[in-house]
Amino acid sequence: MRMTGNTILITGGTSGIGRALAEAFHDRGNRVIITGRRLSLLEEIAADRPGLVGLPLDLDDPSSISKLANDVRACFPELNMLIANAGISRSEDMTAEGWDVSDAQAIIETNILGILRATAAFLPLLKTQKAAAIMATSSNLAFIPRADFPTYCASKAFLHSWLQSLRHQLRNIPVEVLELSPPYVQTELTGSHQVTDPRAIPVDAYVAEVMQLLETGRHPRGEVLVERDRARRSAEREGRYDDVFAAINPA
Numbered sequence: 001m002r003m004t005g006n007t008i009l010i011t012g013g014t015s016g017i018g019r020a021l022a023e024a025f026h027d028r029g030n031r032v033i034i035t036g037r038r039l040s041l042l043e044e045i046a047a048d049r050p051g052l053v054g055l056p057l058d059l060d061d062p063s064s065i066s067k068l069a070n071d072v073r074a075c076f077p078e079l080n081m082l083i084a085n086a087g088i089s090r091s092e093d094m095t096a097e098g099w100d101v102s103d104a105q106a107i108i109e110t111n112i113l114g115i116l117r118a119t120a121a122f123l124p125l126l127k128t129q130k131a132a133a134i135m136a137t138s139s140n141l142a143f144i145p146r147a148d149f150p151t152y153c154a155s156k157a158f159l160h161s162w163l164q165s166l167r168h169q170l171r172n173i174p175v176e177v178l179e180l181s182p183p184y185v186q187t188e189l190t191g192s193h194q195v196t197d198p199r200a201i202p203v204d205a206y207v208a209e210v211m212q213l214l215e216t217g218r219h220p221r222g223e224v225l226v227e228r229d230r231a232r233r234s235a236e237r238e239g240r241y242d243d244v245f246a247a248i249n250p251a
C-alpha cells in the first residue's frame with residue numbers, strides 16, 4: 001500500500017481507532033476525509049488539521065451514503081483509499097427475560113450493512129484509480145467469539161469471510177483489500193471505562209504498530225495483525241481453539 005500522496009476516506013473517523021488512523025495518515029502527507037455522525041467532532045478535528053476534511057455520514061441510512069458518495073465524486077475524484085472502520089458493539093444476554101433482537105439488528109445494520117454499503121458506494125471510483133485500497137476493520141473476536149458479545153463477534157466473523165471473497169473477486173483489479181483485526185484497544189467502543197482499561201492497548205500504540213506493518217508490507221493474505229492478535233488468529237490452526245475459547249469465556 002502506498003503510504004503517502006493518497007486521498008483516503010475513513011468511516012468512523014470521529015473517535016478511537018479511526019481518528020488515530022486519520023491523524024497518522026494525515027501526518028504522512030495524505031489528504032484525509034473523516035466521516036461520522038457527530039458533526040461537532042468532525043468540525044473540531046478538521047479545524048486543527050489543514051487539509052483534513054470532515055463530512056457527515058450515517059451508515060445506517062442509505063441516503064446518507066449516496067449523498068456522501070456524490071459529494072466525494074464531485075470534490076475528491078482522486079479518492080483512492082477507503083478505510084471502512086466504523087462499528088458499534090453491544091453485549092447481549094440471550095437468557096434474559098424479554099431478550100429481543102433489537103441490539104443484534106443495530107449491530108448488523110452498522111457493522112455489516114454499513115461496510116457493504118460504503119464499499120458499494122466507493123468501489124466504482126476506486127476501480128478507476130491506478131493504486132487503490134480498501135481496508136476494513138474487523139476484530140480479533142472474528143476468530144474466537146466472546147460469548148457475551150454474540151452478534152458483535154459474528155458480525156466481525158462475517159467481515160473476515162466477506163473480505164476474503166472481495167479480495168478474490170478483485171484479484172485482477174488494482175484495488176488491494178486489507179483486513180484490520182484489532183485486539184482490545186483503549187477506545188469508547190463499549191463505554192468510557194474502556195478508555196482507561198489497563199488490559200487494552202493504548203490507541204496510539206496500536207495505530208503506530210499498524211502503520212509500521214503497512215509501511216513494511218507485513219500483512220500476509222491482506223491481514224493486518226499486530227503482535228497481540230496473532231495468537232488468537234492462529235489458535236484453531238495450532239489446536240489451541242478450545243483453550244482460548246475457555247480462557248475468554250470462563251464457565
Ligand SMILES: NC(=O)c1ccc[n+]([C@@H]2O[C@H](COP(=O)([O-])OP(=O)(O)OC[C@H]3O[C@@H](n4cnc5c(N)ncnc54)[C@H](OP(=O)(O)O)[C@@H]3O)[C@@H](O)[C@H]2O)c1
Nearest residue numbers: 012014015016017036037038058059086087139184185187
Ligand atoms: N476498540 C477495540 O477494542 C476494538 C477491537 C476490535 C475491533 N474494533 C473495531 O474498531 C472500529 C472502531 O471502533 P473504536 O474502537 O475506535 O470505537 P469508537 O471510538 O466508538 O469509534 C466508532 C466509530 O464509528 C462511528 N460510527 C458508529 N456508528 C456509525 C454510524 N451508524 N454511521 C457512521 N459512523 C458510525 C463513530 O462515529 P459517530 O459516533 O460520530 O457516528 C465512531 O467514529 C469498530 O469497527 C470496532 O468494532 C475495536
